[in-house]
Amino acid sequence: MNCEFDKSFISLHADGITAGNELQLTQRHLAVCEECREVLNEIQTFGTALGAVPRLRASDGLIQRILLQSKSGAGKRRRGSGRRILVEILKTVADGLKIDAEREESLRRELPEWVARWVMYI
Amino acid sequence: MNTPSYKEFRELVLANADRIYNHAFRMLGNREDAEEAVQDIFLKVHRGLGSFRGESGVRTWLYRITVNTCLTRLRSRKIEHLFPDSDESTEWDRADAFVSAEKNPEELLIARDNSEMMLRAIEQISPEEKEVLILLHVDGLKYEEIAETLDVPIGTVCARVHRARKSLRKIMDALHNEVRE
DSSP states (O other): OOOSSHHHHHHHHHTTTOHHHHHHHHHHHHHHHHHHHHHHHHHHHHHHHTTTSSOOOOHHHHHHHHHHHHHHHHHHHHOOOOOHHHHHHHHHHHHHHHHHHHHHHHHHSOOHHHHHHHTOOO | SOOOOHHHHHHHHHHHHHHHHHHHHHHSSSHHHHHHHHHHHHHHHHHHTTTTOOOOOOHHHHHHHHHHHHHHHHHHHOOOOOSTTTHHHHHHHHHHHHHHTSHHHHHHHHHHOOOOOOOOTTTTTTTHHHHHHHHIEEEEEHHHHOOOOHSSSSSHHHHHHHHHHHHHHHHHHHHHHHHHE
16 A cells, blocks of 8 residues: 555545545545545445345344343342341341440449349340 | 333333344354343343433443443453354345345345455454444444444544454455465
8 A cells, every 4th residue: 555645534434424624635635546445445345245244133032031031130139129128127136236235334334233134134 | 210110121122132132143243142142231221221311312321231241241252253153144045135126146146245254354353343343334323323332432433443444454355365265
């Protein structure tokens, strides 16, 4: 390749992206440069060839699997909610134990030891 | 958007499954991987639909998930599939039947050869370059849509397309030489 014209302009021109000065510059250059016209032609051929590959269809089986999966995915979320509720219950129990510990400390300070221990078992 | 109902999700799947599957197949090169990817994509869509804010269009959002899923799979692959799998031929036959009204058998054969060679060549460029060409030529997205999908400036898309075409050209030249020899 001998022509040093920026080929990225040709690439953009092939997709109809160039406008204004870039468009005029590219068009003027293409009018006189066979090499760049070939590059443009090749890019357009690539595009046409890629655009012509068969369009594939998702099978009915695949669609059914996706829909089933979404249902089981929702199920998992419900199970997740159950787990979250259980965690909340455990946290509440733990908070209760924390209160008891605080309470125990306070009772130890204020009451004779044997009374405080007895109160903790109530 | 709130948590989607089954009906809403089903409509979304039916409206987009072919498009997404087609993209995944072209990216991953075989039916099995493409089907797994599509299931994965729609699972992500189902989980994300409730929090989808609609800042971009649903189509762009879908493509974004598709692109990320396919690129992740492609990058993690140890062995590249260089050629599409054999059931592709059935699809070619269907496509030929579709365009045969416009072209004579010889033109049809040349077009098919070109497209097949293009598919072989495109398997050999980098995943990012492949992605951008598939979005542009196979999915028919505009530059602005590709930029939004890939979350990059439009200038980056222009540069990536140009780079991808250069890579493709080199590989196509090599393939043409192989055929001549």
